[in-house]
Amino acid sequence: xxxxxxxxxxxxxxxxxxxxxxxxxxxxxxxxxxxxxxxxxxxxxxxxxxxxxxxxxxxxxxxxxxxxxxxxxxxxxxxxxxxxxxxxxxxxxx
Amino acid sequence: xxxxxxxxxxxxxxxxxxxxxxxxxxxxxxxxxxxxxxxxxxxxxxxxxxxxxxxxxxxxxxxxxxxxxxxxxxxxxxxxxxxxxxxxxxxxxxxxxxxxxxxxxxxxxxxxxxxxxxxxxxxxxxxxxxxxxxxxxxxxxxxxxxxxxxxxxxxxxxxxxxxxxxxxxxxxxxxxxxxxxxxxxxxxxxxxxxxxxxxxxxxxxxxxxxxxxxxxxxxxxxxxxxxxxxxxxxxxxxxxxxxxxxxxxxxxxxxxxxxxxxxxxxxxxxxxxxxxxxxxxxxxxxxxxxxxxxxxxxxxxxxxxxxxxxxxxxxxxxxxxxxxxxxxxxxxxxxxxxxxxxxxxxxxxxxxxxxxxxxxxxxxxxxxxxxxxxxxxxxxxxxxxxxxxxxxxxxxxxxxxxxxxxxxxxxxxxxxxxxxxxxxxxxxxxxxxxxxxxxxxxxxxxxxxxxxxxxxxxxxxxxxxxxxxxxxxxxxxxxxxxxxxxxx
Numbered sequence: 001x002x003x004x005x006x007x008x009x010x011x012x013x014x015x016x017x018x019x020x021x022x023x024x025x026x027x028x029x030x031x032x033x034x035x036x037x038x039x040x041x042x043x044x045x046x047x048x049x050x051x052x053x054x055x056x057x058x059x060x061x062x063x064x065x066x067x068x069x070x071x072x073x074x075x076x077x078x079x080x081x082x083x084x085x086x087x088x089x090x091x092x093x094x
Numbered sequence: 095x096x097x098x099x100x101x102x103x104x105x106x107x108x109x110x111x112x113x114x115x116x117x118x119x120x121x122x123x124x125x126x127x128x129x130x131x132x133x134x135x136x137x138x139x140x141x142x143x144x145x146x147x148x149x150x151x152x153x154x155x156x157x158x159x160x161x162x163x164x165x166x167x168x169x170x171x172x173x174x175x176x177x178x179x180x181x182x183x184x185x186x187x188x189x190x191x192x193x194x195x196x197x198x199x200x201x202x203x204x205x206x207x208x209x210x211x212x213x214x215x216x217x218x219x220x221x222x223x224x225x226x227x228x229x230x231x232x233x234x235x236x237x238x239x240x241x242x243x244x245x246x247x248x249x250x251x252x253x254x255x256x257x258x259x260x261x262x263x264x265x266x267x268x269x270x271x272x273x274x275x276x277x278x279x280x281x282x283x284x285x286x287x288x289x290x291x292x293x294x295x296x297x298x299x300x301x302x303x304x305x306x307x308x309x310x311x312x313x314x315x316x317x318x319x320x321x322x323x324x325x326x327x328x329x330x331x332x333x334x335x336x337x338x339x340x341x342x343x344x345x346x347x348x349x350x351x352x353x354x355x356x357x358x359x360x361x362x363x364x365x366x367x368x369x370x371x372x373x374x375x376x377x378x379x380x381x382x383x384x385x386x387x388x389x390x391x392x393x394x395x396x397x398x399x400x401x402x403x404x405x406x407x408x409x410x411x412x413x414x415x416x417x418x419x420x421x422x423x424x425x426x427x428x429x430x431x432x433x434x435x436x437x438x439x440x441x442x443x444x445x446x447x448x449x450x451x452x453x454x455x456x457x458x459x460x461x462x463x464x465x466x467x468x469x470x471x472x473x474x475x476x477x478x479x480x481x482x483x484x485x486x487x488x489x490x491x492x493x494x495x496x497x498x499x500x501x502x503x504x505x506x507x508x509x510x511x512x513x514x515x516x517x518x519x520x521x522x523x524x525x526x527x528x529x530x531x532x533x534x535x536x537x538x539x540x541x542x543x544x545x546x547x548x549x550x551x552x553x554x555x556x557x558x559x560x561x562x563x564x565x566x567x568x569x570x571x572x573x574x575x576x577x578x579x580x581x582x
Contacts, residue, residue, distance in 0.1 A: 007454065014413060014457035015420070015434065016450050017442025026451050029512050033455065036513055037402045040471050043478070050473030051480055053304035053334065054529020054555070055291045060333040074197040078424035089422055090433045 005031055096121040097260045098578070101169055101317045104263065105161040108168050115151035115168030118263075119144055119212055122170045126215075126261045129582040134236050135246075135256035137175055137216040138183060144170070144214035151210055159210070165320055167210030172262035174253050175216040176223055177308065178297040179203050186299050187221040187231040187249075190419050190444025192426035200297020201332065202266060202308050202325045209324040217265060218252030221446045222416065223273055223301045225249050226518050229509055230448045237505070238281060239579035241543050244502040247277030250311070254281035257311045258579060264321050265311040270302050271404050272497075272522025274309045275534035279497035279548020282536045282577065284318045284565065285311045289555050290529040291336035293322075294329030302411035303334075305404075305526040314575050315535060315565040319343035322558060338556055346559035347566040352386030354564065357490035361397040362521060368500040374538030374547040375496045378568065382494070385567055392486040392493065396478045400524040401516055403479060406459050406472035407527070413456025419444065451512060476527050483528040487554045492561055495521050497534040497548035525552055533561045536574040546577075 007027035011018045018026065072085050081088035096104065096118045107113045123141055130136050151168035161167055173179060176186050178196035180203075185191045199207075206213050220230035228236040228251030236251040238244040239259040246255040250267030254277035257265050267274040269287035278285025286309045293308045300306060310321035323344065328337040358379065363372065383389055421427035421440030428443050430436035445453070459468035486493060499520060508515045525532040530552055537549035549568075553561040569575050 005458065010454050010458045010461065011450075012438070013461065014453050015417075015437040015441055016445065016453055017438035018450065019442075022447070022450070026447070026454065030451060030455055030458075032513055033405065033516070034458075037406060037468065039402045040399060040406075040475055043396075043399065043475060045471055045474040045478075048474040048477050050470055051476040052473060053290070054480060054527075055334050055336060056555075057291070057334065057336060062330055062333075070197055077197050078192075078194045080192070080421060080425065080427035087423055090430070090436050092433055 005034055097125045097263070100314050101166070101263060101312070101320050104169060105167070108155055109160055111155070115148040115155070115212060116145065118168060119148040119170050122262050129259055130261060132237065132242060132582055133239060133255055133259055134234055135218055135252040135259065135261060137185065137218050137233055137252070139215035140182060144212055147212040147214070151212060154210060164210035166206060166324055168212060169264065170212045170214060170262045171206055171321070172215040172217050172253060172256050172265040173203070173213060174250050174265070174267045175219050176268055176299045177202060177266060179213060183216060184299070185216070186223070187219040187233065188444065188446065188449070189232045190425050190441070194424055198297065201294035201329045203297065205325050215256070215262065217250070217256055220249035220251070221449050222299065222412070223249040223268055223270055224412070224448050224452055226272070226276060226515055227508070228252065229505065230446055232446055235505055238502045239582060240282065240545050241502065243504055244545070245280070245505055247280035247498070247502065249273040251277045253311050254278050254283055254285065257313060258283045259582065264317050266308055266325070267311055268298055268306055268308050269526065270305045270408060271526050272519045274311065275522050275532055275548070275550060276498050276519065278311060278534040280502040280546065282546030282579070283311055283313050284315050284533065284535045284575065285309065286318045286322060286533040286558070287525060287531060288322065288326065288558060289531040291334055292531070292556065292558065293325050294332040294335045296329055296331040300415040302408040303415060304411060305408060315562055315569055316344065316347060318533070319347060319562045341559055343559060343562055346563050349563045350386070351382065351564055351567040353388070354492070354560070355388045355390050355490040356382055357390050357392035357486050357493040359392050359394045359397065359486070359493060359495060361394050362495045364499070364520070366499050366517070367496060370540045371496050371500060371547050375549060378537040378549045379494060381568065381572065382564070385571065390490050392490060394482040394486060394524065396475065396482050397524060399475050400479055400527060401520055403472045403475045403527060404523045405455070405516055406468050407476060409452045409456030410460050410469050411456070413453045413460065416449070416453055448512070479524055480528040483524070483530055492557070492564055493552040495550045495552065497521060497550040501540045501545035501547055521550060530555055531558050531561060533565055535565045535568065536577070538574060539577070
């Protein structure tokens with residue numbers, strides 16, 4: 001499977017811009033890591049339930065009640081661009 | 095040298111009014127001024143804010159408050175740059191957060207402050223806690239106080255180096271695959287990763303949500319126990335924190351070790367284990383026998399699959415968690431021709447190499463057509479790894495292993511070979527996958543150069559008392575933890 005690894009395609013899926021030098025370097029390094037990960041194919045996992053997390057809790061929900069939260073000003077405090085109490089995002093629809 | 099004392103020593107001096115919280119803070123700040131230019135454990139610190147907290151502690155002491163009521167009153171505690179402190183910068187060792195200032199505090203910070211601690215400083219780390227050497231920080235490497243040409247471990251390298259070099263009394267770090275225990279081992283201090291769910295993660299920037307835990311660093315076990323007692327407990331703001339009562343960890347230190355059963359996993363004496371590390375761990379095993387502990391050989395047969403499992407589970411979770419850094423709501427933004435271009439450019443410029451590699455790997459193992467082969471299979475192997483531990487803990491009270499296969503390596507030695515770097519986490523990674531607790535404490539030194547060696551004690555889920563009790567008993571009859579790094 002590592003042979004099929006297309007670093008340019010996956011980086012695009014993950015929205016991570018890479019330089020051509022990074023593409024070459026990361027492609028080789030990640031193929032190496034994926035080769036190592038193939039180790040898991042040695043194991044028979046049929047009938048084994050997956051573990052998503054190790055915490056002995058399920059469906060934790062809190063009461064649906066109004067509680068204090070960040071003010072509009074605080075929420076926008078670190079925004080790279082803002083206007084009229086809102087985050088300024090790039091145009092999505094022409 | 096107030097900055098070199100333990101929490102219990104300082105508490106006694108403060109309660110007798112022999113020193114003030116301001117004097118303790120001044121000793122730490124003076125130490126930082128003198129050595130941190132070479133060490134680079136701190137990314138920044140707000141001396142005025144710390145002084146105001148120390149003054150408040152002195153007022154509380156003058157008003158009759160004691161350490162019985164506020165166990166950390168007047169004690170300076172440093173914070174890893176991945177934990178939010180209101181009105182202080184938070185960068186996670188990354189450029190992508192720009193000039194981010196936290197609008198709220200993590201629950202652990204609220205708890206430290208309620209206990210009277212002087213919370214200060216932003217401690218260096220591998221970017222987004224991804225790394226084992228602190229070389230992945232966007233703001234330069236932290237150096238090992240025992241040898242400035244070597245790494246302090248990671249990802250909480252700043253926390254470990256600052257505590258070992260006596261720049262602060264205790265510190266908080268986070269541990270996803272060994273990021274507290276491995277730097278504690280390599281810098282020669284005590285570091286504890288609590289059981290998953292023991293400590294709230296609210297306000298901890300998420301790397302791999304099913305593995306991350308916040309935990310303490312100290313120069314002795316008692317200090318780690320004190321801080322753990324303060325930060326533990328259920329938090330309604332973290333749905334994965336467990337509503338189990340918090341025991342008195344300091345009281346647990348007094349219990350005798352005699353009769354406890356310690357497991358030696360036969361799979362941990364591997365080829366890559368450095369001979370001096372192996373000998374130090376064997377000597378510690380002998381020492382525990384001398385204290386009356388019983389040694390039992392246990393088997394953790396899926397150990398060799400832990401690193402591969404971890405690098406699927408952790409990167410998958412990271413690729414989802416780090417999607418939030420898109421240049422829209424916070425941090426740096428690089429404009430583009432369309433939204434996708436903006437995201438790619440912002441993330442391309444903002445993330446460092448290791449974070450990019452892990453996001454890409456995580457996106458790949460979750461992608462259509464590969465999810466079952468990689469991610470689902472890894473989750474199943476995780477079940478087998480967890481089962482190994484739970485079965486072993488039916489026979490023993492704790493498991494004893496090296497923390498890291500080698501002492502601190504040279505800066506630059508492994509930066510071009512991510513897989514070799516990953517394999518250095520072999521002894522610490524399973525603990526997070528299994529959701530158990532673990533502690534590292536000093537158990538010896540290499541000969542030349544003199545570098546600390548760490549011993550790892552792994553405990554049952556919510557078995558922190560037992561590993562603290564064992565570590566404390568070991569310290570009471572050895573002196574490794576009292577050794578100080580050379581004058582910097």
